Amino acid sequence: MQLTNRQALTLDEFTIQQLRNFPNATGELSTLLREIGLAAKRINVEVNKAGLVDILGSIGAVNVQGEDVKKLDEFANNEFIKVLQHGISCAGIASEECDDIQIFDDEVSCNSKYVVLFDPLDGSSNIDVNVSIGTVFSIYRRTSEIGSPCTLNDFLQPGVKQIAAGYIIYGSSTMLVYATRRGVNGFTLDPSIGEFCFSHPDIKCPTNGNVYSVNHGYFFNYEEGVKKYIDQCQHKAGEQGGPYSNRYIGSMVADVHRNLIKGGIFLYPASKQQPNGKLRLLYECNPLAFIVEVAGGQATDGKQRILDKQPIALHERTPFFIGSKDMMEELEKCLI
Numbered sequence: 185m186q187l188t189n190r191q192a193l194t195l196d197e198f199t200i201q202q203l204r205n206f207p208n209a210t211g212e213l214s215t216l217l218r219e220i221g222l223a224a225k226r227i228n229v230e231v232n233k234a235g236l237v238d239i240l241g242s243i244g245a246v247n248v249q250g251e252d253v254k255k256l257d258e259f260a261n262n263e264f265i266k267v268l269q270h271g272i273s274c275a276g277i278a279s280e281e282c283d284d285i286q287i288f289d290d291e292v293s294c295n296s297k298y299v300v301l302f303d304p305l306d307g308s309s310n311i312d313v314n315v316s317i318g319t320v321f322s323i324y325r326r327t328s329e330i331g332s333p334c335t336l337n338d339f340l341q342p343g344v345k346q347i348a349a350g351y352i353i354y355g356s357s358t359m360l361v362y363a364t365r366r367g368v369n370g371f372t373l374d375p376s377i378g379e380f381c382f383s384h385p386d387i388k389c390p391t392n393g394n395v396y397s398v399n400h401g402y403f404f405n406y407e408e409g410v411k412k413y414i415d416q417c418q419h420k421a422g423e424q425g426g427p428y429s430n431r432y433i434g435s436m437v438a439d440v441h442r443n444l445i446k447g448g449i450f451l452y453p454a455s456k457q458q459p460n461g462k463l464r465l466l467y468e469c470n471p472l473a474f475i476v477e478v479a480g481g482q483a484t485d486g487k488q489r490i491l492d493k494q495p496i497a498l499h500e501r502t503p504f505f506i507g508s509k510d511m512m513e514e515l516e517k518c519l520i
């Protein structure tokens with residue numbers, strides 16, 4: 185039985201082929217996506233042998249968010265920075281694990297047009313227990329002058345200005361999914377050749393679904409509208425007749441990936457303890473909102489479209505609701 189599709193384009197081949205549609209393109213974005221693919225493969229190798237080598241557990245420090253930094257968080261962060269700094273397309277980065285932006289000030293980087301924001305490992309609480317985790321990234325064209333070092337303002341752009349965004353999910357297989365305004369495509373890592381291969385063309389988010397993803401433990405701390413919607417999910421019959429199913433992995437990339445493919449909604453609302461929610465606008469919510477919107481879904485903070493929010497600070501947090509269009513519209517009615 186032939187299980188590997190040998191016809192599938194690799195990520196590198198795919199991005200090079202895409203260039204044929206844009207004869208004037210410089211190829212910088214394609215190069216950047218391939219560099220991100222390389223960082224992802226390096227991280228994947230470590231994630232896959234995490235129980236065998238001394239890479240589980242914490243480094244014994246907290247990050248700028250006040251959260252415990254795991255060894256794999258640090259490894260993934262360093263790997264991303266190294267690959268992007270050695271590459272030719274990125275002028276600087278912002279990361280969940282770095283207090284401040286990192287400006288690459290060598291000549292090649294100063295002449296690069298893109299900045300990249302990322303959450304190197306998403307789902308930190310799942311790292312040590314072999315549950316799916318992810319990486320999220322967001323790409324903007326810089327607004328500062330090419331030829332000079334990038335600036336903070338290059339990173340504080342609303343999500344609607346993203347040129348591309350994506351995620352890697354280290355799950356039962358490892359996948360890289362990325363979106364440009366033209367569409368969302370998915371690539372599965374084929375371990376036999378060590379390449380991401382084109383497996384999920386033109387991903388569309390189903391307009392409806394049966395799954396809602398939320399941390400029920402905080403239920404009594406959510407605002408009334410959110411509680412009303414969750415209550416509705418528990419009582420309302422989904423397409424298959426029964427009530428909606430609750431699925432909450434605790435790795436947002438994995439939860440949103442499932443809902444993107446099968447239909448569903450993910451909620452991380454504000455609560456009494458976390459009045460701005462938990463998730464970070466720039467490198468968690470914006471990229472996922474961009475991908476899901478290009479795929480036909482929606483994403484809001486409960487009041488406003490995520491992609492329209494003007495960021496004020498690098499690590500700002502926001503309540504986050506994202507998913508299938510019809511489910512998002514139902515939620516909106518409850519939040520009024």
Ligand SMILES: O=P(O)(O)OC[C@H]1O[C@](O)(COP(=O)(O)O)[C@@H](O)[C@@H]1O
Nearest residue numbers: 303305306307308309399434435436
């Ligand atoms: O345990 P909680 O409060 O439900 O939070 C889980 C959420 O926090 C996150 O782990 C935050 O991401 P990091 O692990 O990158 O900090 C999300 O992936 C996940 O959805």
Ligand SMILES: [Mg+2]
Nearest residue numbers: 303306307468
């Ligand atoms: Mg995260």
Ligand SMILES: [Mg+2]
Nearest residue numbers: 280303305306
């Ligand atoms: Mg993280």
